[in-house]
Amino acid sequence: MKRITLEERPDWRDKAAAVGFGFHEMYGEPYWLDDAAYLFTMAEIEEAIEDPSAELHRMCMDVAADVVRDPALMTKLAIPEAMQPLVVQSFERLDRHLYGRFDLAYDGTGPAKLLEYNADTPTSLFESAYFQYNWLTDNIERGALPEDSDQFNAIQETLVEAFRAFSNEPIFHFAAFTENDEDRGTAAYLMDCAVQAGHRTELLDIREIGVDAEERFTDLQDRTIELCFKLYPWEHMLLEPFAEHLMRSRTQFVEPPWKAILSNKGILPLLWERYPGHPNLLPAYFAEDPRADKLQNAVRKPLHSREGENVTVIEGGMETEASDGEYGESGFIVQELARLFEDNGNHAVLGTWIVGDTACGLGMREDRSRITRNLSRFVPHVIVG
Amino acid sequence: MARRKRAARPPRLALGTIAATGLILSGCGDEPATDAVYNTPSECAASGVDLQICEAEYQQALQQHLQNAPRFDGQAACEAEYGEGRCLSSGNLPGEQQTDGGTGSFFLPFMTGYLVSSAIGNLSSYAAYRNYRSSPSYNYSAPIYQNRAGQTVTSATQGGQRVSRPVNVNTRTVARSGFGGRSSGGFFGG
Numbered sequence: 001m002k003r004i005t006l007e008e009r010p011d012w013r014d015k016a017a018a019v020g021f022g023f024h025e026m027y028g029e030p031y032w033l034d035d036a037a038y039l040f041t042m043a044e045i046e047e048a049i050e051d052p053s054a055e056l057h058r059m060c061m062d063v064a065a066d067v068v069r070d071p072a073l074m075t076k077l078a079i080p081e082a083m084q085p086l087v088v089q090s091f092e093r094l095d096r097h098l099y100g101r102f103d104l105a106y107d108g109t110g111p112a113k114l115l116e117y118n119a120d121t122p123t124s125l126f127e128s129a130y131f132q133y134n135w136l137t138d139n140i141e142r143g144a145l146p147e148d149s150d151q152f153n154a155i156q157e158t159l160v161e162a163f164r165a166f167s168n169e170p171i172f173h174f175a176a177f178t179e180n181d182e183d184r185g186t187a188a189y190l191m192d193c194a195v196q197a198g199h200r201t202e203l204l205d206i207r208e209i210g211v212d213a214e215e216r217f218t219d220l221q222d223r224t225i226e227l228c229f230k231l232y233p234w235e236h237m238l239l240e241p242f243a244e245h246l247m248r249s250r251t252q253f254v255e256p257p258w259k260a261i262l263s264n265k266g267i268l269p270l271l272w273e274r275y276p277g278h279p280n281l282l283p284a285y286f287a288e289d290p291r292a293d294k295l296q297n298a299v300r301k302p303l304h305s306r307e308g309e310n311v312t313v314i315e316g317g318m319e320t321e322a323s324d325g326e327y328g329e330s331g332f333i334v335q336e337l338a339r340l341f342e343d344n345g346n347h348a349v350l351g352t353w354i355v356g357d358t359a360c361g362l363g364m365r366e367d368r369s370r371i372t373r374n375l376s377r378f379v380p381h382v383i384v385g
Numbered sequence: 386m387a388r389r390k391r392a393a394r395p396p397r398l399a400l401g402t403i404a405a406t407g408l409i410l411s412g413c414g415d416e417p418a419t420d421a422v423y424n425t426p427s428e429c430a431a432s433g434v435d436l437q438i439c440e441a442e443y444q445q446a447l448q449q450h451l452q453n454a455p456r457f458d459g460q461a462a463c464e465a466e467y468g469e470g471r472c473l474s475s476g477n478l479p480g481e482q483q484t485d486g487g488t489g490s491f492f493l494p495f496m497t498g499y500l501v502s503s504a505i506g507n508l509s510s511y512a513a514y515r516n517y518r519s520s521p522s523y524n525y526s527a528p529i530y531q532n533r534a535g536q537t538v539t540s541a542t543q544g545g546q547r548v549s550r551p552v553n554v555n556t557r558t559v560a561r562s563g564f565g566g567r568s569s570g571g572f573f574g575g
Contacts, residue, residue: 020404045390126403130396137395150389156396169541169550177565188403195399207565210558214535218558224537226551232565242563250536250551383390 001040001108003343003379006144008034009135021131023182029375032127034135038341038348038364038381045152045362045383048112052280053102053352053359056114059278061357063270064091064261076286077266078303078330083238086246087257095256097356098162098190098229099125100263101363103372104280104350105338111279113338114271115349116301120255120263121231123182124351124378126189128363129155132380139382150383155353155361156193162356163197166254170226172199173219175206177232187231194229206232215248227252234260235304235330265303265333287332297337303330308371313337323371340370347372348379421506422529422537422554424498434501437511441518442526446499450528451475453540455547456491463492468533471495498529500539500552529554 009015012034016024024032040049067073068088071081079087100119106112133153139145166172172194176187184203191201202219209225210218217225228251230237237243238260246257261267268284275281285292287300300312302325309325315337341348346366353361367376423429429439457463463472476490502524508514517523527539529552538549 018402019398020402022404042388042390046388050390130398133391133396136391150391152390154390154392157392157394167550169539169552171553175564185403189398192398192400192403196397205565207562209564210561211563212556213559214556216556218556219553222556222558223553224556226536226553236567237564240564240566242560245563250534 001038001044001106001341003036003341003346003348004039005036006139009138009142012135012138015134016131019130020185020188021126023185024127026182027375029377031377032131033377033379036379038379040152040381040383041385042150042383044108048106049104049350049352049362050152050359052112053104053354054357056102056117056280057100057354057357057359059271059275060117060119060262060267063267063274064258066274067261067270068092068258073270074261076331077261077264078235079260079264080238080243083243083246083257086238087260090256091258091261095252095258096165096254097256097259098254099159099356100255100259100354101125102350102352102354104352105340106350107339107341112350113282114268114280115282115335115338116265117262117267118351119354120259121233121306122351122353123186123231124363124365125155125186125353127378128351128353128361129153129159130189132363132378135380136382145382146384148384151381152352152362152383153360155355158353158355158358158360159190159193160196163194163199165356166197166199166227168198168200171219171223172201173225173228174201174203175209175228175230175232176203178203178205183231187229190229206230209242211242211245211249215245217242217245217249217251225251227254229254233304233306234263265301265305266331268335269333282336282338284333284335287334289334292334295334295336298334299337300332300334302332311371313370321370323369349376420500420502422498422500422552429499429501432506434506435508435511435514438505438508438514439501441511441514442501442505443499445525446528447496449525450496450530450540451493453542453547454493454496454528454530455540455549456493458491460492463494466533467494467531471531471533494530494532494549496528496530498554500527500529500554502526527552 068091074084101122102117103115104112105115136151140149174187174191176183178184194201208220212218219225269286272281272284296317298314302310308323311323312319313321347370348366349372351363364379364381365376366379426439426443430436472492474490474492532538532549536551537554539552541550
């Protein structure tokens with residue numbers, strides 16, 4: 001594994017504009033890097049990244065099966081008591097799920113370590129699945145990368161296949177926070193994949209979802225919503241006014257309610273407890289567990305947090321780095337500090353994509369800070385040799 | 386190349402862009418669904434569709450329902466699937482609706498309504514309807530019934546089996562904005 005630089009494609013901004021990839025700059029900073037790449041060997045990808053990702057997903061599913069049998073654990077994960085039957089039923093019905101992204105620490109030596117599972121509302125999908133693939137083929141074509149260069153990327157193909165498994169009888173509604181370019185772009189990309197799988201799709205803002213007198217969710221045309229992808233976290237939905245209609249609504253949500261278990265940082269101590277010493281796990285405990293204080297070098301994270309908010313780094317027992325944010329009201333976990341790949345002050349985190357139950361691709365993000373935040377940059381990757 | 390970790394075919398975009406300009410994205414040839422569900426022909430006519438068209442389509446839907454709805458040997462088995470009092474025996478049907486004369490009766494869920502396509506709903510007269518019906522683009526109005534969970538479904542064939550599938554139906558929204566209130570930060574991906 002190493003970080004390389006190469007000349008950017010002269011026309012990549014035009015190509016981004018042509019496909020509607022407007023968020024390659026965010027908050028006035030570049031987000032997509034066209035002139036750098038992470039280089040892996042095939043062995044690193046298959047043995048250190050792909051296989052462990054598939055195994056971690058299976059382990060997470062086993063932990064989820066434990067959690068739905070134990071109301072105390074669900075309470076520990078801050079799943080509201082009234083909503084626990086919804087989560088349990090969706091798991092027991094095997095409500096179909098679509099995708100998730102593991103964040104892994106890996107520096108080319110030793111096993112990759114799980115940082116967290118973005119199992120409910122992961123983004124950086126379009127750049128991983130689509131734009132990164134074209135970056136590779138363009139660079140092979142212009143001779144900037146060897147002819148036999150490869151990439152861990154069957155993401156879109158796997159997504160279209162996964163969409164085929166959903167009934168195409170009802171309209172597939174997509175709900176997102178539409179004012180946000182990245183969220184809207186992610187939803188639109190997934191809608192495109194759904195269309196390729198034969199679905200009729202319709203986008204609406206999460207706030208536009210309505211409810212009728214029979215507690216069925218409705219769209220802006222006053223039609224019932226039967227099947228709905230939502231790019232909005234379950235931990236919020238379960239606390240909002242319409243949560244009371246979720247049990248009776250019969251709307252099939254994607255991701256399903258049981259993903260509230262996997263996307264919760266509380267899955268990390270539960271994994272460590274079930275699989276102590278597993279090579280791809282870091283020691284992790286709930287913050288109130290006395291063992292948490294014994295970790296000298298650790299990261300403290302809220303159960304619910306996105307974009308690296310409210311994360312604290314502890315080294316030698318002292319806080320050395322912290323990020324602010326709006327999360328943390330429902331509890332914290334403490335996880336042993338992992339060594340990230342570092343090059344010239346860039347810290348890299350690997351995002352492996354799980355679609356359905358298949359590990360099918362990789363996207364790299366790097367940040368100046370060890371806490372990967374919303375100013376992180378997406379960097380393509382290439383497999384050589 | 387011995388192994389390959391990327392899909393053989395490059396990803397494509399059916400719509401060419403993820404900058405969703407419209408809110409509705411449909412597959413090729415799919416009309417945006419503005420179909421309407423009616424419980425009875427008179428309800429259909431009250432919405433402005435020609436009564437004769439409403440009645441003809443109701444009969445079409447009923448015929449389709451009798452042909453395609455899931456069948457059960459006994460009432461109990463049917464009610465287990467669709468709920469008490471929601472099934473009828475084919476033997477109780479008026480003669481003209483019998484599709485299956487002589488082969489023994491069966492139980493099936495009640496048809497509670499039908500889904501009239503916008504193409505039919507927009508026809509101006511029964512004569513126009515007759516023309517439309519003999520055209521290759523004609524699609525009969527889909528029969529609608531309810532499953533045990535109260536979900537509105539229609540019949541479909543899947544792997545040679547008759548199955549029920551949910552459909553979107555028209556209703557009246559009584560409240561909105563019950564989700565998304567915690568979205569002031571405006572960013573949810575992670």
